[in-house]
Amino acid sequence: MSKMEEPPLSLATVTGPGKLAGLIPYIITGLLLLFLPPFLPDYYQSLLVKVLIFSIFAMSLDLIMGYAGLPSLGHAAFFGFAGYIGGILMLKYDINSFWVVMPASLLGTVALAGLFGIIALRVRGIYFLLVTFALGQLLFYIAWYWRSMTGGDDGLVGRLTPQLGIPGITWDPTIFYYFVLLFFVLSFLAMRWLTQLPFGTALKGIEQRELRMESLGYDTWTIKYLIYIIGALFAGLAGLLFVYFNGFIVPRNLGLAFSGQVMFMVILGGAATLYGPVIGCAIILILEYIASLYFPERWPLLFGSAFILTAMFVRGGVAFYLDRFWNR
Amino acid sequence: MDRLDALRADKVSKSFEGLQVFSDVSFALKSGERWALIGPNGAGKSTLLNILSGVLAATSGQIWIGAEDVTRLPMHRRLHLGLSRSYQLNTLFPRLTVMENILLALNGHSSLKNQLFHRIKTTDRKFQRMQEMLHSVGLWVKRNSYVSALSYGEQRQMEIAMSLASEPKILLLDEPNAGLSESESTNMVEMIRNVTEGSTLLFSAHDMDVVFSLADRIMVLAFGKIVAQGTCSEIQCNSLVREIYLGSE
Amino acid sequence: METFVLNFLNGLSFGAVLFLLASGLSLVLGLMGILNLAHGALFLFGAYVGISISKAGGNFLVAALLGGLAAAAVGLIMERVFLRHLRGLILEQVLISFGFIYVITNAANWIWGTATQVVASPISGSIVVGSMHFPKYRLYLVVIGLAVYLGLYLFDKTRIGAMVRAGMDNPEMTKGLGINLELVSTGVFCLGIFLAGFAGILGVPILGAYPEIALEALNLALIVVVVGGTGSIQGALLASLLLGMLDSFGTAFFPGLASFSIYIALIVILLFRPEGLLGRRA
Numbered sequence: 001m002s003k004m005e006e007p008p009l010s011l012a013t014v015t016g017p018g019k020l021a022g023l024i025p026y027i028i029t030g031l032l033l034l035f036l037p038p039f040l041p042d043y044y045q046s047l048l049v050k051v052l053i054f055s056i057f058a059m060s061l062d063l064i065m066g067y068a069g070l071p072s073l074g075h076a077a078f079f080g081f082a083g084y085i086g087g088i089l090m091l092k093y094d095i096n097s098f099w100v101v102m103p104a105s106l107l108g109t110v111a112l113a114g115l116f117g118i119i120a121l122r123v124r125g126i127y128f129l130l131v132t133f134a135l136g137q138l139l140f141y142i143a144w145y146w147r148s149m150t151g152g153d154d155g156l157v158g159r160l161t162p163q164l165g166i167p168g169i170t171w172d173p174t175i176f177y178y179f180v181l182l183f184f185v186l187s188f189l190a191m192r193w194l195t196q197l198p199f200g201t202a203l204k205g206i207e208q209r210e211l212r213m214e215s216l217g218y219d220t221w222t223i224k225y226l227i228y229i230i231g232a233l234f235a236g237l238a239g240l241l242f243v244y245f246n247g248f249i250v251p252r253n254l255g256l257a258f259s260g261q262v263m264f265m266v267i268l269g270g271a272a273t274l275y276g277p278v279i280g281c282a283i284i285l286i287l288e289y290i291a292s293l294y295f296p297e298r299w300p301l302l303f304g305s306a307f308i309l310t311a312m313f314v315r316g317g318v319a320f321y322l323d324r325f326w327n328r
Numbered sequence: 329m330d331r332l333d334a335l336r337a338d339k340v341s342k343s344f345e346g347l348q349v350f351s352d353v354s355f356a357l358k359s360g361e362r363w364a365l366i367g368p369n370g371a372g373k374s375t376l377l378n379i380l381s382g383v384l385a386a387t388s389g390q391i392w393i394g395a396e397d398v399t400r401l402p403m404h405r406r407l408h409l410g411l412s413r414s415y416q417l418n419t420l421f422p423r424l425t426v427m428e429n430i431l432l433a434l435n436g437h438s439s440l441k442n443q444l445f446h447r448i449k450t451t452d453r454k455f456q457r458m459q460e461m462l463h464s465v466g467l468w469v470k471r472n473s474y475v476s477a478l479s480y481g482e483q484r485q486m487e488i489a490m491s492l493a494s495e496p497k498i499l500l501l502d503e504p505n506a507g508l509s510e511s512e513s514t515n516m517v518e519m520i521r522n523v524t525e526g527s528t529l530l531f532s533a534h535d536m537d538v539v540f541s542l543a544d545r546i547m548v549l550a551f552g553k554i555v556a557q558g559t560c561s562e563i564q565c566n567s568l569v570r571e572i573y574l575g576s577e
Numbered sequence: 578m579e580t581f582v583l584n585f586l587n588g589l590s591f592g593a594v595l596f597l598l599a600s601g602l603s604l605v606l607g608l609m610g611i612l613n614l615a616h617g618a619l620f621l622f623g624a625y626v627g628i629s630i631s632k633a634g635g636n637f638l639v640a641a642l643l644g645g646l647a648a649a650a651v652g653l654i655m656e657r658v659f660l661r662h663l664r665g666l667i668l669e670q671v672l673i674s675f676g677f678i679y680v681i682t683n684a685a686n687w688i689w690g691t692a693t694q695v696v697a698s699p700i701s702g703s704i705v706v707g708s709m710h711f712p713k714y715r716l717y718l719v720v721i722g723l724a725v726y727l728g729l730y731l732f733d734k735t736r737i738g739a740m741v742r743a744g745m746d747n748p749e750m751t752k753g754l755g756i757n758l759e760l761v762s763t764g765v766f767c768l769g770i771f772l773a774g775f776a777g778i779l780g781v782p783i784l785g786a787y788p789e790i791a792l793e794a795l796n797l798a799l800i801v802v803v804v805g806g807t808g809s810i811q812g813a814l815l816a817s818l819l820l821g822m823l824d825s826f827g828t829a830f831f832p833g834l835a836s837f838s839i840y841i842a843l844i845v846i847l848l849f850r851p852e853g854l855l856g857r858r859a
Contacts, residue, residue, distance in 0.1 A: 119851060129612060131803065212421070218436060304677060311673045
């Protein structure tokens with residue numbers, strides 16, 4: 001049973017089945033993630049945490065953009081919104097229990113996505129890009145000017161740790177790492193489960209031939225709406241974890257630049273694969289770290305050039321080449 | 329009216345920004361009838377099928393499936409009322425395999441929950457019917473190939489097969505044998521005939537051989553109206569139709 | 578009464594700035610279907626070039642023209658080397674232009690530094706409205722804005738405009754008619770970029786020139802395009818004037834909430850007419 005190879009027709013659609021020749025790479029990665037970190041120097045461990053958090057963010061965009069074909073230029077709005085809710089609850093209202101903060105920020109993000117989705121899904125293609133951008137900027141503007149609530153352009157700052165209410169936990173970076181890893185694994189499994197279901201195939205169908213899907217009996221608007229909200233949910237989760245990790249949140253985390261960055265991670269890694277965005281995320285954050293050591297001033301130049309070159313030449317993403325290499 | 333018509337069009341008209349495609353299309357198809365829609369090029373056959381299936385909205389008039397007024401009903405809801413269609417240009421999912429295409433087609437008539445979360449079993453009757461259909465045209469062996477790797481003829485067969493997946497009561501086919509060779513055409517007709525026993529069929533075609541082998545009734549769309557409709561023999565004798573088709577096969 | 582006139586003039590001139598800023602973006606988007614996110618960065622680039630020329634003793638208008646040309650040169654590279662290979666691939670084009678934001682902005686920072694640049698308004702003095710003053714320079718901008726609009730309107734009516742639109746709808750046919758589509762497309766794209774760079778230094782006395790303006794200007798230009806609709810230059814004009822007026826009167830009635838009314842207008846459009854005032858549903 002040989003699969004016939006064919007190159008992707010556009011960036012946002014790699015037709016990998018999402019399988020890298022079985023479970024081996026997952027097992028290896030899993031073991032590394034589980035056992036390596038306590039031995040890593042603090043800074044590298046912290047970088048790994050950042051990669052995990054942004055991977056959740058990137059995978060969530062892959063669901064929306066890679067699988068369903070909805071190119072959103074405003075996805076950071078959900079990331080930032082959840083982060084701000086968390087920050088506001090903890091820093092302004094002194095509500096610290098994780099079991100309150102997490103549901104609150106996730107529910108808030110879902111509600112926001114419910115509202116934004118209704119507006120954005122009335123249009124397609126370039127209009128969708130523009131409308132999602134506009135919605136994101138709206139949120140950015142509110143965050144910037146509502147100083148009393150959001151701290152304005154200074155943002156919200158505070159050293160925060162998740163209050164789980166479990167006695168005996170003293171937070172150190174390693175424990176926090178495993179905390180984030182848990183969410184990463186759960187998110188990955190959840191999203192993977194979703195894409196392996198007929199739901200995933202339906203999304204791909206919508207991305208490739210929406211009209212045909214409707215003729216076949218699929219209510220494509222509702223399906224798109226659902227995945228938009230689910231994507232927002234996971235982006236929100238990443239945003240909340242980010243606040244704990246980063247210690248501050250600023251309007252920039254809601255803005256166009258941020259949305260563009262995560263889009264790059266998805267494209268570079270390979271859209272519609274889930275593992276691709278994780279790889280893309282790791283590559284970019286590692287490069288960013290290296291740049292910060294040797295040429296911090298010129299990192300944007302490198303980043304922008306990488307963006308351009310990827311869009312021109314590496315159209316299926318790293319995952320496409322990995323997949324090919326593995327299945328040879 | 330002794331029984332409800334399967335599909336009925338009532339004074340349907342369609343205009344695009346000042347260009348009128350047709351002004352008064354009216355017909356009633358009874359359940360189980362097999363109609364061919366013929367007419368000169370540009371008469372609006374595809375447009376009519378698009379309106380009947382919901383791709384386009386009629387400018388005025390009404391469309392009924394059974395007792396339901398579906399004029400404003402979205403496409404996907406019409407499928408759930410038993411209306412399925414195929415397209416003149418192949419609209420398969422290019423970056424999915426044959427199998428994935430089939431699964432999508434099979435799941436189309438389920439509820440939303442099932443469409444998204446329910447995996448079709450290979451023991452499912454509809455699945456097996458599909459399997460037979462594909463097997464008969466030699467596509468089952470290629471079920472793991474990407475659709476874009478199939479030949480045109482194979483894709484065309486898939487196109488029709490997909491529209492049959494939901495076992496529709498009413499089937500609209502837009503030029504089912506477009507671009508097919510003589511023998512491929514015959515096979516296609518055979519496949520359609522076998523699988524649409526008892527369903528209502530409306531298809532557009534240029535080739536009169538295909539028309540006569542598949543249809544028992546014909547409607548002629550010309551000059552913005554249905555100018556003639558009736559059994560094959562009635563139409564063959566109709567002088568107006570002869571005039572329209574003077575010189576063509 | 579005179580406050581009203583003042584607000585009106587403010588609105589008019591801010592609208593002119595918005596139009597000058599957004600027209601290039603709208604042109605390229607409308608005629609070629611390309612969403613050029615680097616628009617703001619090119620605006621910045623043109624402003625910096627213009628300021629340098631102006632400081633070297635050049636005439637203001639000349640500085641603006643040269644700023645436009647410098648930006649257009651960058652645009653030429655963007656189009657010839659990169660975008661032309663990706664015709665019809667919307668997402669890829671957007672990503673390329675996004676990458677260029679970083680490249681151009683960072684290069685500009687490298688060359689000119691990151692400090693805010695200022696340049697004196699070329700036309701000093703104000704007209705007198707009752708007991709208030711209104712800067713002449715702002716009226717100058719209205720005139721220029723109008724001139725640009727007329728120029729673009731006529732351009733759209735010419736054969737070139739028709740050619741580009743034909744090229745977008747049906748490239749094969751257009752080429753078959755003997756039209757050098759490549760040349761025309763590149764030309765239109767560079768024209769759009771030229772407008773961005775040209776608007777650069779013109780906007781400096783009102784908006785300033787600093788690195789962040791690459792995104793801020795893009796933001797404003799995109800809002801104009803969303804509100805006005807992507808199809809037409811008329812849409813951009815309408816939206817610019819509307820938003821300019823709203824901003825002016827809005828700030829007068831609710832001081833301290835800068836740009837508030839622009840975002841209100843944005844919300845209203847998104848809720849009730851997401852394709853824009855003069856746009857068409859996708």
